[in-house]
Amino acid sequence: MTVLSIQSRVSFGHVGNCAATLPLERLGQEVCPIDTVRFSSNPRYPGWRGTVIDETEMRGIVEGLDALPEEAGGGLGFVRAVLTGYFGSAGQVSVAAEAVDRVRRRVPGAFYLFDPVIGDYPGGRYVQPGVAEAMVEHLLPRANLVVPNHFELDHLTGRHTHTRAEVIEALDRLAAMGPEMAVATSVKVAETAAGSVEVIAVGRAGRFRIETPLVPVHFSGTGDMFSAVLLADWLAHRDLSRAIRRAVAATWAVVEESRKLGGPELALVAAQEAMLAADYRAVGVHPL
Template sequence: MTVLSIQSRVSFGHVGNSAATLPLERLGRDVCALDTVRFSSNPRYAGWRGTVTDPAELRGLIEGLDALPDEAGGGLGFVRAVLTGYFGSAAQVAVAAEAVDRVRRRVPGAFYLFDPVIGDYPAGRYVQPGVAEAMVDELLPRADLVVPNHYELDHLTGARTTTRAEVIAALDRLASMGPEMAVATSVRVAETAPGSVEVIAVGQAGRFRIETPLVPAHFSGTGDMFSAVLLADLLAHRDLARAIRRAVAATYAVVEASRNMGGAELALVAAQDLIVTADPDGVAVHPL
């Protein structure tokens, strides 16, 4: 089962496709990765270099995949799910929407996980003007599952959420715009215990939350890894609660291992076995 992953690529560190590909592969998914940007590193490092993929080039790559012969899968007929993340320009968003439509023409019912990469707290927005707006117009209505972090949830719905009830209402608003399921990560609200962070979900499995200790370290790419693990497990079992527990367990284990190793980036390669072995049974689900 192949995932078409459309997001960023860095040479140093693990964000975007550089964070999503290995977890998907370790969990048994082939990955067809298309890069929206090619950067030397996360732009938070001074001196970074790189380019934004021209939308015409991105479209050409998708058309090339869709032209594959039958013995190679019959165009995009080999794809069973689409994952999107960071976009370098608003024009790329329309190309990604076309890609979702192309895949679904080949494979009706193909799953689409939309990770609306916009920014985070406390850094704020870090995508180019027009990208977030294009994602709302083009991608949100096509999504089966949307996975914003707390900042992105607030940005997409236009209001600061400070309680669980407000987060649930915002997720319901997103779900009413297309997706069947909506999951907010990195949530910290009035009810969140000190030193903790929450994932809150609404969907076919009901409404629930998961709370984990907040690791005292920041690593870019954790959201990209989380979405990849979530998608891989959801494709296998079609159980949102189970998939979130798996993604929470794996992400927490890799982040904690990375902190113990003392590096500036996710130790994704060194800690890759934890993606598979982290125990989701130890993650408690609280109905809402």
């Protein structure tokens, strides 16, 4: 099964496609990556360099994939799922929407996980003007599953959520705009225990939350990896609760290993066996 992954790429570190490709592959998925930007590193480092990929170039890559002959899969007919993350411009969002449509013309049941990379608390929004608005217009209605963090949930719904009930209401509002399922990560609300964060999900299987300890260090790319593991497990088992628990367990294992090693980035390669061995059954689920 092949995943078309449209997101950022860096030469140093693990964010975007550099955080998603290895987990997807280790969990049994072929990956066909399309980059939205190519940067030397995460822009949080001084002196970073790089470029936003021209939307015409992106569209050309999508068209080239769709022109593949039958022996190579029959255009985008080899793709069974699409994953999107960071976009460098609003025009790229339109190209991604076209790619989803092209895939679904070939494979009507193709699944689309939309990770609306916009920003995070406490730093706020870090995408270019117009990107978030284009996501809401073009990608949200096409998605089967949307996975915002707490900041992105608030930004997409135009509200500040301070309680679990408000988060659920906001997720329901997102789901009403197209996706069958909506999952909020890095949630911290009034009911959240000190030193913890939550994942809250709404979908066909009901509403539930998962609480995990808050790690006192920040690694870029954890959300990109989380979405990749979530998608891989969903494609294999079609069970949202299981897929989220697998993603939580795997992300926690990689973050813990990265913290122990002491580097500035996710130690994704060094921690890949810990990622695979992480036991999702140990992750508690609380119905809502």
